[in-house]
Amino acid sequence: GENVEQHPSTLSVQEGDSAVIKCTYSDSASNYFPWYKQELGKRPQLIIDIRSNVGEKKDQRIAVTLNKTAKHFSLHITETQPEDSAVYFCAAPGAGSYQLTFGKGTKLSVIP
Amino acid sequence: DTGVSQNPRHKITKRGQNVTFRCDPISEHNRLYWYRQTLGQGPEFLTYFQNEAQLEKSRLLSDRFSAERPKGSFSTLEIQRTEQGDSAMYLCASSIYRDRASYEQYFGPGTRLTVT
Numbered sequence: 001g002e003n004v005e006q007h008p009s010t011l012s013v014q015e016g017d018s019a020v021i022k023c024t025y026s027d028s029a030s031n032y033f034p035w036y037k038q039e040l041g042k043r044p045q046l047i048i049d050i051r052s053n054v055g056e057k058k059d060q061r062i063a064v065t066l067n068k069t070a071k072h073f074s075l076h077i078t079e080t081q082p083e084d085s086a087v088y089f090c091a092a093p094g095a096g097s098y099q100l101t102f103g104k105g106t107k108l109s110v111i112p
Numbered sequence: 113d114t115g116v117s118q119n120p121r122h123k124i125t126k127r128g129q130n131v132t133f134r135c136d137p138i139s140e141h142n143r144l145y146w147y148r149q150t151l152g153q154g155p156e157f158l159t160y161f162q163n164e165a166q167l168e169k170s171r172l173l174s175d176r177f178s179a180e181r182p183k184g185s186f187s188t189l190e191i192q193r194t195e196q197g198d199s200a201m202y203l204c205a206s207s208i209y210r211d212r213a214s215y216e217q218y219f220g221p222g223t224r225l226t227v228t
Contacts, residue, residue: 043220043221044155044219046219098209100155104154105153
């Protein structure tokens with residue numbers, strides 16, 4: 001099955017700085033890579049995703065990059081704000097499967 | 113609210129009791145997924161349905177767990193003879209599957225189960 005590794009487990013940045021979270025996956029057939037944001041006590045919220053036919057996708061201050069050769073993808077948040085503080089999860093599906101395997105999460109703290 | 117809904121939001125039960133949770137997906141979504149999340153971990157896949165058919169179950173899913181989606185709309189997850197290790201947040205998600213492609217999964221607020 002798919003194995004997803006996520007780093008770092010915790011990340012503190014000053015407000016206005018950028019944050020980068022990285023994930024690696026094991027199944028080379030995986031073709032869809034979502035990122036979820038989860039605030040304390042809330043549901044995971046899909047914030048951005050990328051499919052294997054593109055290398056980068058942007059949505060305002062958030063971007064995701066994908067390197068299929070190296071089997072890793074990254075979340076980039078620019079101009080961080082205190083409301084970006086949350087746990088972020090990456091995920092990937094296994095080949096022929098639609099269930100998502102999640103990373104262990106990154107707790108992002110944005111310091112005002 | 114047109115998002116995924118789950119009931120109850122919290123459930124406290126004694127070990128050995130049976131519990132049942134309900135998930136109502138986004139109305140046009142034909143796929144429904146169940147995940148379990150423990151503290152400090154990402155969601156862990158349990159099972160999923162396309163319409164009323166249960167297509168995949170995790171190898172980790174104990175025989176005490178059963179899920180149904182009888183009319184292809186809402187789904188129930190039952191845990192029989194609960195154990196303390198079953199304490200977790202149970203999350204439901206839904207998505208659209210069309211033209212042999214599956215789209216974004218949207219999560220419900222979850223049901224937090226505490227087994228005492």
